[in-house]
Amino acid sequence: MTTAASKSPDMDGERTVEISPRTFYAGLGVMIACLAGAFFYFLVSQVEYAIDSPDDWGHTLLVPAIVGWLVYRDRGRLQKMQPFKPAWSGVLLVVFGLAFYLTAMPGIGPKWLMIHHNARAVGIGITIFGVVLTMFGWRPMRLLWFPIAYLVVFSTTYTDGILNVITERLQDISARGGFLLLLLLGVDVDLSGNAITLFPNGTDANGAPLAPIPLNVAEACSGMRMLVAFMALGTLMAYVGLKFWWQRILLIGLGVPVAVIVNVLRVATLGVLSLWDPGFSSGQFHTLIGFVWLVPAFMCFLGLMNLVGRLVIEVPEEKKKLGAPDQESPS
Secondary structure (H helix, E strand, C coil), X not given: CCCCCEEEECCCCCEEEECCHHHHHHHHHHHHHHHHHHCHHHHHHHHHHHHHCHHHHHHHHCHHHHHXXXXXXXXXXXXXXXXXXXXXXXXXXXXXXXHHHHHCCCCCCCHHHHCCHHHHHHHHHHHHHHHHHHHHCCCCHHHHHHHHHHHHHHCCCCCHHHHHHHHXXXXXXXXXXXXXXXXHCCCCEXXXXXXXXXXXXXXXXXCCECCCEEEECCHHHCCCCHHHHHHHHHHHHHHHHXXXXXXXXXXXXXXXXXXXXXXXXXXXXXXXXXXXXXXXXXXXXXXXXXXXXHHXXXXXXXXXXXXXXXXXXXXXXXXXXXXXXXXXXXX
């Protein structure tokens, strides 16, 4: 990048902008501040959701920092794309995004739309894309579209109506898997819907049989809400650690069965621990077990990323230039 901002026409007569690193990041800072002010109501509500339910949505507070790191990571490639060509077509996207956001506000738009804060998130995403496009043009969007999409998808919470569609079936699988695993471990257990009941052996101090222990794998404590955080981590790892898009999509898709398997193990762990103390099936310990199982899940995901990466064998540049080995000429 140059040491100062400058404007010059390119060969086609279009105006281009060449800016210094300091001006580039200062511009981004001003843009972020303006957007934060425009969408202050939405941002405050998202922070409140994350603070009230840290085990479900606490990861959303980390996403903006991750996005900033992604942009900073590609600063060298962005520098090579200079001079930038501002695209005034982005102004149309800004207008459309702001209109969409306002339409989804309570008291302005239709009731079926305004109750979904995810609709407002879509409007914010369109607006951010339009602002960046207006400032820097289409070429930098080759690198900037992913951080913007990542910010919109993973920095917002999701309504129960959207989340239930994704997790309802996965909750059933987790409950049945946990039930079968407990049976294999020799635990006397029964399954009714998503509710697992443990029947411990032995008697209490009065000689009466021990009471059954309910282990409810309901929506609020199924652990499948962590699927969003897990997918956010998997998407970041796939984008940073893999080269080809089909590899990235494959790894992200594998994140779903890994999350289900980990949740099955989580349910079985809670069931076994509940035989010693029924209090383990609820409260803070219930949440703690979920976080503990995220560690082996992360290691499993790293192993899958390494496996997917090995599906492609890189050919050294020297061999590419030489082509196939020369055959011996006939004598």
